[in-house]
Amino acid sequence: MTLGSRPVLTDYHMHLQPDGEEARRGGAHRWDQYGGYLSPGWIERYVEHARSRAVQEIAFTEHVHRFAEARDWHANAWWREEATEDIDAYCEALGAAKRAGLPVIVGVEMDWLPDRTEEIARFLERRPFDIVLGSVHWVGELAIDHPDYPMWDHHDGVEVWQAYLKELVAAAESGLFDVLAHPDLPKVFGHNLPDEVGAAVMDAVAAIAATGIAVECSSAGLRKKPRELYPEPGLLAEFRAAGVPVTLASDAHRPEDVGSDYPTTVAALRGAGYETITRFAAREPSQVSLRWE
């Protein structure tokens, strides 16, 4: 699909199902009526909500931990239980949607797991991805945003943020990913950036900028406890000043959240000085004008 040279909105981070087995069981009646969560009918519901918010192109970016191929990448019970799906069936369903003319691109949300770089590279290189998100959800065995494996029980806020930023930079420098997702995720449970970490943040921004990777500006934080964007507007302005390109994202886990809170999100991008967002096709980035009126 060509978006032409007109200003656009995109949504480059979403999931076809909610997180967690219980939530998926509760939601199954919604996608089962179309023939499953990979069915054309369910995918079209996301496109419909995108169109209703003037979003021209969307990327599905399922969590890598959902796929059987990644089952042994991380040694905890939850991860192994989640890894049930077939990645090739997922790519094929999205490829079919694309071929049918829907404004959909094929993506995946990868975890940064520093001891699995070879597996990650192999997983990515054989498949028709348009966009690959890199997310730091885990620091070793502990989780930034999973309540069952909380890093917060073992480390204070300064330690968590410092360790997180170190992994975020390593993820960027790995060269495996196109976009860093939710770059200030540690605030997810309300632990805002401590003042002591300010210098480390600026070092991280510079290191990320040097790699050429994009960061996403995600409205998901507005729907969660932080009640602010990822990254918060001050940090977004630092990324802009350092020349880091951005994508626009909702991290929707249901059709209704595609493009959610975009007026606020686009205003923050404009406020930070961004006039373009990054588009991806076959993992090649290009800049397109951001639609803002």
Ligand SMILES: [Zn+2]
């Ligand atoms: Zn994530």
Ligand SMILES: [Zn+2]
């Ligand atoms: Zn996500």
